[in-house]
Amino acid sequence: MSATARFTLDPAFTVGDVDPRLFGSFVEHLGRCVYTGVYEPGHPTADAEGLRTDVLELVRELGVTTLRYPGGNFVSGYRWEDSVGPREERPRRLDLAWRSTESNRFGLAEFTDFVRKVSGEPMLAVNLGTRGVAEAIQLQEYANHPSGTELSDRRIAHGDKDPYNIRLWCLGNEMDGPWQTGHKTAAEYGRVAAETARAMRQIDPDLELVACGSSNQAMETFAAWEAEVLAECYEHVDFISLHAYYEEKDGDRGSFLASAVDTESFIENVIATCDHVGARLKSKKRINLSFDEWNVWYQSRPNPHPVEDWQEAPRLLEDVYTVTDAVVFGSLLIALLRHADRVTVACLAQLVNVIAPIMTEPGGPAWRQTTFFPFAQASRHGRGTVLEVRADSPTYPTERYGEVPLLQVTAVRDEASGEVTVFAVNRDQHAELPLEAALHGLGLTRVLEHTALADADPEARNTLAEPERVTPHAREGTELRDGVLRASLEPLSWNVIRLG
Structure with missing residues (x-):
């Protein structure tokens, strides 16, 4: 057994309130996220608009609040x-980002219908790569102006009398990345972004706008990009974006399990940069963070699946997640919650089939990946x-991050019921981790x-053949006595402890 990990909870010491939009996700026209994912006319479960109702049910169970669309790259x-308009009249286009062909059969009206059916909030991105201010305000007028x-x-x-009333907008995507069509310098x-924000606010001053931050913390321009971008548009936007993906590389599982160390560093460095720019501008405004792309993604x-250029809805990025991936995924969720005072929007990328918690088979079933469960519970x-x-946790050495705590933990209090939920990850791959928490x-x-969520096989996963191989299980022996919570966390595990 490892040494005991300990912490104290007291209602006087808080981080901040959780914005429900922290539990957002992302639908991009990439691979099978849209076609044979959320949208498949002719599927046995499809509704009159072509949406898969089996997927709608899983999205509701997942608890997604905000949906970012249509990208991404x-x-x-x-x-x-x-x-927009009649489907049969919509043009087919080449999508340069993913070297695919886009049919446009699923578009803005279909997306807003999908969002309504899962009781979500739309988060729409405008094209600032190959287009600009004029097209952004035209889209805004089409979507939001009454008549x-x-x-x-x-x-x-086109059939939608009522405006879509989209309140949250992304001003482009990953414009710092050389891979981005229309890539720009920070000054450009x-x-x-400032010009677009000003124009959009001339139509509606109460919009919430997200400026593009760095695509990840490893970018050579990181922090300098944020500082220069915000120097231009600080007073015109509400958020700056962060994107981060993690994978196990070269068999270094210890560093992979510590991925949230990088996430927390990324968040804190962006906060510091935002606040420095605000101080330099002598502004009383505070920029919050939109972590609108995050996940485990095996990019290497x-x-x-064999894919040729310019296919329609090819099988791309269909990672099948293990228990190990789910534990890392849970630790990333904890990192977001631990910074809920500034990270007030976040989007799991993506929702269906593409590095996703939900998988589907064309004409067949839909099922939950291992990563579905931490998100739904959180x-x-x-x-x-x-x-x-x-x-106060025992630590272990990692190649990438040095000494890292075995315990990654946060706690959330429901003010109405008084219940407290502890979310905890044990990064130890072999031993249980005793836990004690003093509750004041x-x-x-x-x-x-x-x-x-744990398994004797760290590679266990849910598949079409075994869709329920991995699910959370009840843990016995956890007790609360005389104001002290005592538990034992299984090796390599994601844990949810609810207290009343």
């Missing part, structure tokens, strides 16, 4: 006009106020449940 070549103009009346003629992007693995039980947790002033007297 796809947006930098996106012509929004192609995606009486050519564009709003065009939406009505900062200027067009070859695609097991979305359900992670609402309320995040309590400050400073754990919270009025907690009993353990409601302790579930764990």
